[in-house]
Amino acid sequence: MNRLIVTKTPKVYIGGAFVRSESGRVFPVKDAAGAFFANVPQCTRKDLRNAVEAAAKAGPGWARRTAYNRGQILYRLGEMLESRSSEMAEAIALGAAGRRAALREVVAAVDRLIHYAGWADKYEQVLGSVNPVSSPHFNFTVTEPMGIVGVVAPDAAPLLGLVSLIAPAITSGNTVVALASGTHPYPAVVFGEMLATSDLPGGVVNLLTGFRKELIPTFATHTHLRAITAVADAAERKALRLGGADSVKRVRLVKAEDDTDWFGDAESGLYAIRDLIEFKTTWHPIGA
Amino acid sequence: MPPTTQDKRKTAPRAGSRGRAVPELIFGDLWEYDPAPETADPKLKARYDLFIGGEFTAPKAGAYFDTINPATEQKLADVALAGQADVDAAYRAAQRAFDTTWGRMPGRERAKYLYRVARLLQDRAREFAVAETLNGGKPIKESRDFDVPMAAAHFFYHAGWADKLDYVAPGRKIAPLGVVGQVIPWNFPLLMLAWKLAPALAMGNCVVIKPAETTPITALKLAEIFQQAGLPPGVVNIVTGAGETGAAVMAHPTPVKVAFTGSTEVGKVIMRSLAGTDKKMTMELGGKAANIIFDDAPLDQAVEGVVNGIFFNQGHVCCAGSRLLVHEPVADRVLAKLKNRVRVLRVGDPMDKNTDLGAINSRQQLEKIGELVDSGVKEGAEIFQPPCRLPAKGFFFRPTLFSGVTQSHRIAREEIFGPVLSILTFRTVDEAVEKANNTAYGLSAGVWTDKGSRILKLSTELKAGVIWANTFNKFDPASPFGGYKESGFGREGGRQGLLDYAKLT
Numbered sequence: 001m002n003r004l005i006v007t008k009t010p011k012v013y014i015g016g017a018f019v020r021s022e023s024g025r026v027f028p029v030k031d032a033a034g035a036f037f038a039n040v041p042q043c044t045r046k047d048l049r050n051a052v053e054a055a056a057k058a059g060p061g062w063a064r065r066t067a068y069n070r071g072q073i074l075y076r077l078g079e080m081l082e083s084r085s086s087e088m089a090e091a092i093a094l095g096a097a098g099r100r101a102a103l104r105e106v107v108a109a110v111d112r113l114i115h116y117a118g119w120a121d122k123y124e125q126v127l128g129s130v131n132p133v134s135s136p137h138f139n140f141t142v143t144e145p146m147g148i149v150g151v152v153a154p155d156a157a158p159l160l161g162l163v164s165l166i167a168p169a170i171t172s173g174n175t176v177v178a179l180a181s182g183t184h185p186y187p188a189v190v191f192g193e194m195l196a197t198s199d200l201p202g203g204v205v206n207l208l209t210g211f212r213k214e215l216i217p218t219f220a221t222h223t224h225l226r227a228i229t230a231v232a233d234a235a236e237r238k239a240l241r242l243g244g245a246d247s248v249k250r251v252r253l254v255k256a257e258d259d260t261d262w263f264g265d266a267e268s269g270l271y272a273i274r275d276l277i278e279f280k281t282t283w284h285p286i287g288a
Numbered sequence: 289m290p291p292t293t294q295d296k297r298k299t300a301p302r303a304g305s306r307g308r309a310v311p312e313l314i315f316g317d318l319w320e321y322d323p324a325p326e327t328a329d330p331k332l333k334a335r336y337d338l339f340i341g342g343e344f345t346a347p348k349a350g351a352y353f354d355t356i357n358p359a360t361e362q363k364l365a366d367v368a369l370a371g372q373a374d375v376d377a378a379y380r381a382a383q384r385a386f387d388t389t390w391g392r393m394p395g396r397e398r399a400k401y402l403y404r405v406a407r408l409l410q411d412r413a414r415e416f417a418v419a420e421t422l423n424g425g426k427p428i429k430e431s432r433d434f435d436v437p438m439a440a441a442h443f444f445y446h447a448g449w450a451d452k453l454d455y456v457a458p459g460r461k462i463a464p465l466g467v468v469g470q471v472i473p474w475n476f477p478l479l480m481l482a483w484k485l486a487p488a489l490a491m492g493n494c495v496v497i498k499p500a501e502t503t504p505i506t507a508l509k510l511a512e513i514f515q516q517a518g519l520p521p522g523v524v525n526i527v528t529g530a531g532e533t534g535a536a537v538m539a540h541p542t543p544v545k546v547a548f549t550g551s552t553e554v555g556k557v558i559m560r561s562l563a564g565t566d567k568k569m570t571m572e573l574g575g576k577a578a579n580i581i582f583d584d585a586p587l588d589q590a591v592e593g594v595v596n597g598i599f600f601n602q603g604h605v606c607c608a609g610s611r612l613l614v615h616e617p618v619a620d621r622v623l624a625k626l627k628n629r630v631r632v633l634r635v636g637d638p639m640d641k642n643t644d645l646g647a648i649n650s651r652q653q654l655e656k657i658g659e660l661v662d663s664g665v666k667e668g669a670e671i672f673q674p675p676c677r678l679p680a681k682g683f684f685f686r687p688t689l690f691s692g693v694t695q696s697h698r699i700a701r702e703e704i705f706g707p708v709l710s711i712l713t714f715r716t717v718d719e720a721v722e723k724a725n726n727t728a729y730g731l732s733a734g735v736w737t738d739k740g741s742r743i744l745k746l747s748t749e750l751k752a753g754v755i756w757a758n759t760f761n762k763f764d765p766a767s768p769f770g771g772y773k774e775s776g777f778g779r780e781g782g783r784q785g786l787l788d789y790a791k792l793t
Contacts, residue, residue, distance in 0.1 A: 126458060131782055133764035134441075141768050141784060226773070238564045245559035247728075248552065248571065248774040255566075270459060271792060279784050281768050282747040282755040284740070 013192030016202015058203030342521025730772030
């Protein structure tokens with residue numbers, strides 16, 4: 001007799017714990033053949049607010065970690081993804097992607113994490129400065145994380161897109177509340193399990209699954225989100241900017257209709273980090 | 289009215305074990321100063337037209353408005369009121385200049401134009417300082433020693449970047465954005481113009497800019513310098529007017545980027561109105577800066593810094609140190625010293641070289657300050673104003689100290705943009721940081737202490753874009769300026785500021 005396999009209950013990763021939506025709502029995810037695969041939490045704005053609270057708690061500690069330590073943790077996250085790449089590839093292949101394409105996306109996501117791991121203790125040296133002012137002051141500009149960053153991931157490249165938006169945010173010490181692809185949410189669920197085993201403190205990255213239409217308004221208006229980095233269509237971009245204006249939010253948008261090549265180098269690097277940091281300039285007196 | 293004996297006993301506690309009272313200098317109205325008026329000719333025209341495509345151009349609708357001297361309420365000149373058609377023409381000129389001259393010019397050539405502008409402004413520095421003071425109300429010593437030289441410095445600094453842009457964004461190709469729209473405030477009319485124009489032009493962009501309604505003159509005088517410098521027509525276009533003109537500049541479809549300096553309230557309106565577009569933005573908005581004095585600070589120096597922090601330019605400074613946080617052990621002494629210092633500030637004719645506080649920029653602003661000061665009294669804070677005589681005409685306000693302020697008072701939360709200081713106290717470093725950060729703003733902060741390590745700890749923990757240690761209100765073209773949180777985003781000055789006017793590929 002064939003053994004019946006034990007299926008996994010997909011949960012979202014919030015504050016370092018795996019939870020269901022507070023609403024008790026789920027939506028079904030199908031496999032490539034169209035058969036029922038699992039139920040995924042349909043997160044609400046209350047879940048989003050809880051996630052922001054978790055991110056706020058984790059924020060100061062994560063920002064205070066040394067750059068070297070943050071780099072090692074990002075590297076460790078890359079290790080976790082590489083070592084479970086076939087599992088992740090299967091999760092991606094649930095969507096339309098073939099198995100080979102899925103594997104290609106996984107290794108690209110690993111490489112992206114390793115790329116940012118290296119930036120953690122370098123971007124400051126490239127972006128910061130000592131400024132030659134015309135008075136007896138040691139004047140220097142350093143960078144600081146913005147705080148809690150809201151991420152809205154694309155439907156295309158459900159893993160690589162998500163990782164490409166999250167990684168530059170956390171490299172500099174931000175914490176993240178991310179909404180996974182609405183059409184292919186399952187890779188984000190698996191990614192949560194990798195985050196949990198990567199030494200990344202709970203609450204630094206919080207992943208929600210659900211519907212963009214339900215959650216984008218709250219992403220836009222939640223005043224504790226200092227920045228938004230999103231892949232969004234024209235209506236969503238307007239909603240994010242409009243809601244963000246009330247708290248003078250920094251909004252970094254990629255056009256959903258642009259068919260972004262997430263595998264390209266343009267989607268990674270220093271300037272993605274730069275978009276999610278603040279510059280702080282200090283005038284320190286020189287004298288006896 | 290000189291302070292009474294009773295007053296003195298309350299505000300002048302014993303200093304140290306020797307029991308020597310803090311000496312109190314009562315100048316007030318007791319000593320007359322001879323007038324020391326600045327007499328240089330500001331060379332004003334009776335009528336100022338719009339500056340579009342390198343020419344002074346009459347507004348299409350033919351409308352003009354009066355610009356006045358806020359210290360006398362007398363009219364200085366007629367200034368053109370730009371309508372939508374004028375804004376359209378300005379953007380057409382800017383686009384043409386970008387496509388045909390400025391956008392294609394090698395950086396080393398652009399640099400030389402900007403150097404010329406800096407030099408010509410230095411040549412006519414005194415004339416510009418007088419014009420700035422007449423139109424804006426700030427003391428001549430400030431426009432002469434700060435606004436105008438700093439404006440020239442901004443052009444000089446950014447000129448040198450124009451042929452070195454490849455060093456601004458390592459790893460990427462850098463290019464100008466195209467045409468940008470800019471709107472600036474009335475508190476530093478010429479300096480804000482320089483802050484906005486210099487980096488934009490060095491990067492190769494062309495500009496349509498709107499000066500503030502109450503202070504258009506030095507912008508239009510600078511247009512004369514652009515002509516003298518031979519700046520290609522359309523590189524800079526200046527349209528004058530009020531809020532409606534500003535809205536037209538911001539909302540126009542041509543600019544790929546808009547930059548705004550002004551209040552947080554208006555900044556949010558602009559952000560909302562542009563939400564449906566993909567324009568890039570820089571926002572330099574309001575502030576409610578904390579100036580923190582620890583008990584080990586050199587108190588006399590700190591008091592000087594606090595006075596400069598809040599009374600510089602009548603407090604019309606977005607980064608003004610408007611909340612003083614004093615360590616409890618020295619709170620009484622600091623307050624006593626502050627009162628002594630404020631008593632001898634000279635309020636009055638901005639054109640007098642001895643004047644410390646000039647005129648409030650407009651009647652509207654004077655009323656706003658008065659309203660907030662009333663709220664401070666009503667909410668229970670203790671007010672102190674020196675008994676100085678104010679001129680009979682013009683918009684003036686006494687330097688004002690509020691002690692016993694709590695964090696919930698409006699005067700501790702809202703930007704007053706006037707010569708009003710709210711004083712709070714704290715006991716521990718953590719409490720100071722928490723109170724300083726307890727605001728929606730995050731533009732600047734000051735720390736006064738003798739301890740270097742404490743300066744660096746505070747500068748790490750204060751959520752603000754500029755931290756001044758044992759100094760306040762210092763600026764430099766090489767030093768990036770801009771805010772956290774609701775004080776805006778983007779930086780002006782330094783390498784960091786340039787990047788906000790660039791396209792990276």
